[in-house]
Every structure is written in C-alpha cells, then in structure tokens.
Amino acid sequence: xxxxxxxxxxxxxxxxxxxxxxTRGTPSGPSAATGASADQADVAATLAxxxxxxxxxxxxxxxxxxxxxxxxxxxxxxANPATAVRPLTFWRQIRNVERTFEFAFAxxxxxxRPTRCVVTVHKHITGSxxxxxxxxxxxxxxxxxxxxxxxxxxxxxxxxLLRRVxxxxxxxxxxxxxxxxxxxxxxxxxxxxxxxxxxxxxSGALDTTITEPLxxxxxxxxxxxxxxxxxxxxxxxxxxxxxxxxxxxxRRVPFHNxxxxxxxxxxxxxxxxxxxxxxVNALSNGTLYDDVAPYDSQSWIEPFIVHPLLIAxxxxxx
Numbered sequence: 001x002x003x004x005x006x007x008x009x010x011x012x013x014x015x016x017x018x019x020x021x022x023t024r025g026t027p028s029g030p031s032a033a034t035g036a037s038a039d040q041a042d043v044a045a046t047l048a049x050x051x052x053x054x055x056x057x058x059x060x061x062x063x064x065x066x067x068x069x070x071x072x073x074x075x076x077x078x079a080n081p082a083t084a085v086r087p088l089t090f091w092r093q094i095r096n097v098e099r100t101f102e103f104a105f106a107x108x109x110x111x112x113r114p115t116r117c118v119v120t121v122h123k124h125i126t127g128s129x130x131x132x133x134x135x136x137x138x139x140x141x142x143x144x145x146x147x148x149x150x151x152x153x154x155x156x157x158x159x160x161l162l163r164r165v166x167x168x169x170x171x172x173x174x175x176x177x178x179x180x181x182x183x184x185x186x187x188x189x190x191x192x193x194x195x196x197x198x199x200x201x202x203s204g205a206l207d208t209t210i211t212e213p214l215x216x217x218x219x220x221x222x223x224x225x226x227x228x229x230x231x232x233x234x235x236x237x238x239x240x241x242x243x244x245x246x247x248x249x250x251r252r253v254p255f256h257n258x259x260x261x262x263x264x265x266x267x268x269x270x271x272x273x274x275x276x277x278x279x280v281n282a283l284s285n286g287t288l289y290d291d292v293a294p295y296d297s298q299s300w301i302e303p304f305i306v307h308p309l310l311i312a313x314x315x316x317x318x
Contacts (some may be wrong), residue, residue, distance in 0.1 A: 001147075001294070015257040018288070019142050025055065026099045026150060029218070035155055036078075037163075039103075039105060039113070039114060039177075040103055042176070043103065043117050043119060043162055044179050045169060045177075045179050045180065046162060046176070046179060047119065047160065047179070048201040049265065050179070050275070051130075051304075052187070052274070052277075053160050053179055053182050053240055053275070054119075054121050054158065054160065055294060056158075056185055056277040056279070056301045056303075057249045057276075057277060057302060058247040058248060058277050058278070058279050059156065059185065059187055059247065059279060059299060059301050060092070060094050060097070060125070061092075061247075061249075061252070062091055062092060062093060062094070063091065063251070063252050064089045064090065064091040064252075065089060065090055065091065065245060065253075065254070067086065067087050067088065067089070067090070067243075067254065067288070080172045083290050083291050083292045083293070084289055084290060084291075085131070085133040085134075085148070085289060085290065085291045086133055086289075087132065087133050087134075087135040087288045087289065088098070088132045088134055088145060089131075089132045090128060090129065090130060090131045090132065090288060091130050092128070092129055092130070093127045093128045093130060094125055094126075094127040094152075095126055095127040095128070095201065096112060096125070096126045096149070097123055097124070097125050098123070098124040099121065099122065099123050099124075100122040100124075101119060101120070101121055101122075102118075102119065102120040102122070103117060103118075103119055103299050104117065104120070105117050105120045106118075106151060112130060112176075113164070114164065115163060115164045116161070116162070116163055116164075116235065117162045117163075117164075117177065118159055118160070118161050119159070119160045119161075119162065119163075120157065120158070120159050121156075121157070121158045121159070121160070122156070122157055123154075123155070123156040123157075123187075123210050124153075124154075124155055124222050125146055125152070125153070125155070125156060125187075126151075126152065126153050126154075126297070128149045128150060128151060128152050129149075129150040129151075129152045129287070129295040129297075130147055130148070130149055130150075131147065131148040131150070131288065131291075132145055132146075132147050133145060133148055133291070134145075139189045145228045148291050150287070150294060150295040151192040151294075152261075152295050153189060154187050154188065154189050154190075154253040154297070155187070155188055155189075155190070156185055156186065156187040156188075157185070157186050157187075157214060158182070158184070158185045158186075158202070158214070159180070159181055159182070159183040159214055159216065160179060160181070160182050160183070160219075161179070161180050161181035162177045162178060162179050162180060163177070163178055163180050164176070164177050164178075165177075165178055177252060178295070179219065180219060181216040181217060181218045181219060182216070182217060182219070182222070183214045183215060183216055183217065184210070184214065184215075184300055184301055184302040184303060185212035185213065185277075185279075185299070185300070186213040186214055186298070186299070186300055187297075187298065187300075187301070187302035188298045188299075189295055189296055189298070191264050191294070191296075192297060192298055193284060193296055194237065194239075194282045194283060194284050194296050194297055195237060195282070195298055196213075196235060196236070196237055196239050196280060196282050196297040196298050196300050197208065197211070197238065197261075198235070198236045199233060199234070199235050199236075199237045199300055199302065200233065200234040200235075200236075201223060201231060201232075201302075202230060202231065202232045202233075202234075203225055203226070203229050203230065203231040203232070204226065204258055204268075204316040206223070206224075206225070208223065210302060213300040213301075213302065214285070221287075222275070222304060222305045223302065223303070223304040223305070224305050224306075225269045225304050225305070225306055226269065226270060226306075227267060227269055227270070227271035227306050228270075228271050229268070229269045229274070230267070230268055230269075230270060231265055231266065231267055231278075232264060232265070232266045233246065233255070233264065233266075233267070233278070233280060233302075234262055234263070234264045235255060235262065235263045235280045235282065236261055236262050237260060237263070237265075237282045238261065238262055239284075239285075240257070240259055240260060240261050240286060241257075241285040241286050242257075242263070242282045242283060242285065243282075243283045243284075243285065243287070244257070244280060244281065245280070245281040246262035246265050246267060246278070246279070246284070247275075247277075247278065247280065247281055247299065247301065248267065248278060248279075248310065249270075250275070251268075254263065255280070263280075264274030269304075269306060270306065271306070272306060274302070274305070274306065275303055275304075275305055276304055276305070276306060277301050277302065277303055277304070278301070278302055279299050279300060279301040279302065280299065280300055280305060281297060281298075282297065282298050282299070283296065283297050283300040284296035284297070284305075286305055
C-alpha cells in the first residue's frame with residue numbers, strides 16, 4: 001500500500017511541515033490519520049536536520065555569468081540577423097518559489113506502520129532571465145548596452161528515500177526515520193526544447209556517467225570526491241549550439257563546446273566536509289543570442305560528498 005500525502009508550501013522550507021500544514025488524500029485504516037500525520041512529521045523533522053537533501057545550494061543563485069564572443073555567437077547572428085543580439089552578461093532573478101511535497105509511504109510492518117517513505121519535492125520557480133546586451137553604436141561612440149528581460153518559469157523535481165529503523169538508547173528503544181538515498185535535481189523550463197542526455201564525471205580513478213538525474217543514490221554510493229581534486233565534467237545534449245554552464249555554489253562558468261553535442265569543463269573540489277552539489281545547465285542558443293526567442297533551459301544538479309564517512313556513518317543499509 002502506497003498512499004501519497006501532499007503539502008503545498010511556500011517559504012520557509014520545512015518549518016511549515018513541522019507546524020502542522022493540512023494534507024490532501026485519504027489515509028486508510030482505523031487510526032491511519034493519526035499514524036500518517038505522526039510519520040509525516042517525523043519524516044519532515046529528519047529532513048529538517050539537513051536541508052541539503054531537499055534543497056541544493058546552486059540552482060537559484062542570482063550570480064551573473066560573463067560571455068565572450070565565440071563561433072556560436074556568429075552562427076546565431078547569421079541564422080537570424082534581424083533579432084540577433086550580443087550578450088555581455090546574464091543572470092536569473094527569482095521572484096517566487098512554490099514547493100509541494102509528496103509523501104509515499106510503503107512496506108508496512110506487523111503493527112501496520114510504514115517502514116519506507118519516498119518524498120518527492122516539486123518546486124515551481126518564477127522570475128526573469130536577464131540579458132545585458134551590447135548596442136550597435138557608430139564608430140568612435142562610447143559603448144552602450146541595455147537589458148532584455150525574458151519571463152522565467154522553471155519546474156524542479158527531486159526525490160529522497162527514507163527508512164524507519166530501530167534506535168537503541170541506554171534506557172529506551174524507539175523507531176526513527178533515516179535518509180538512505182537522494183536523487184539529483186532536474187529543473188526544466190516551461191515548453192523547453194533543451195535536453196541533457198547524460199553527464200560524465202571523471203576524477204582520478206572515478207569515471208561514471210549519469211543518464212537519469214532522478215535515480216536514487218544510496219548515501220554510501222553518492223559520488224565521492226577528494227578535497228581539492230580536479231574533476232572533469234562532460235555533458236551531452238541534443239544540439240551542438242547550446243550554451244552549457246557549470247553550476248557550483250560560488251560560480252557560473254561556461255563549458256567548452258566540443259562541436260559534437262558534448263560540452264566539457266574541469267573544476268576543483270572544495271576542501272569542505274559534507275554533501276555538496278554540482279550542476280550543468282543547458283540553454284538554447286536563442287535564449288542568449290535572440291532577443292525574441294523564449295527562455296529555454298534544462299539543468300541537472302547532482303550531489304557529491306567530500307569526506308564521505310562523516311555523512312554515511314549512521315546510514316542504514318538497504
């Protein structure tokens with residue numbers, strides 16, 4: 001039995017869960033309403049202990065990205081010279097984030113209580129995608145630029161898997177929910193044509209390729225990276241003229257376009273314990289180089305761990 005319970009929440013993230021928001025759905029069983037509410041509250045409390053399992057720290061940054069003229073820019077102007085522009089920098093301005101949490105409980109024990117819960121986090125993000133573009137001015141005139149604002153509507157999805165386990169104390173025994181797995185995050189703009197097909201991660205002996213961002217990583221199997229190590233990412237999309245960006249907590253950097261639908265970049269791992277995130281964002285060429293084309297984007301945000309034993313030491317096995 002896998003009943004689902006949904007919350008529609010705004011900011012702050014998990015505080016509302018802990019203060020008793022209403023649910024939609026009809027739990028079954030003689031005392032299911034009380035039991036379901038208690039389990040939802042316990043799951044929410046567990047996630048609140050480490051919000052990085054729910055929110056990443058990279059996708060909603062307002063940081064600006066600077067672009068330099070490339071062959072891609074020239075192709076864009078040739079394809080549609082009437083609406084082509086020369087972007088200098090761009091950034092997102094997020095005005096509203098609406099979160100919905102779906103709780104799917106399963107695997108009941110002998111007492112009728114669930115032992116497994118998948119929490120699916122949906123985020124509906126609205127704002128604007130902003131381009132600072134260079135103006136054409138007569139030779140000898142000072143440089144001039146203006147800003148183009150494109151409506152931004154993104155939908156993000158992430159999943160977290162928890163198990164209810166027995167916890168022994170000096171004078172008691174009780175059950176508690178523990179995170180055992182998390183997925184990456186997939187963020188897709190409304191009516192997007194941009195699509196990321198895969199992301200390859202290479203560092204030292206590590207060489208892994210992700211093809212489904214919402215697949216679960218068991219905590220003991222999340223990509224583990226050594227502090228200060230160099231990592232090479234190779235993203236594959238469906239087009240050879242996308243603008244593809246690296247997302248880290250402190251930067252936005254364009255990938256190198258290899259000309260064959262693949263894009264690559266190398267970055268250095270931070271020397272900081274715990275769970276972190278790295279992302280790849282594929283933007284359509286027209287998003288940046290055409291002033292009338294809509295904002296068209298897809299991002300994958302993937303978790304990685306530095307000093308993994310500190311994260312996984314108390315993780316139950318599955």
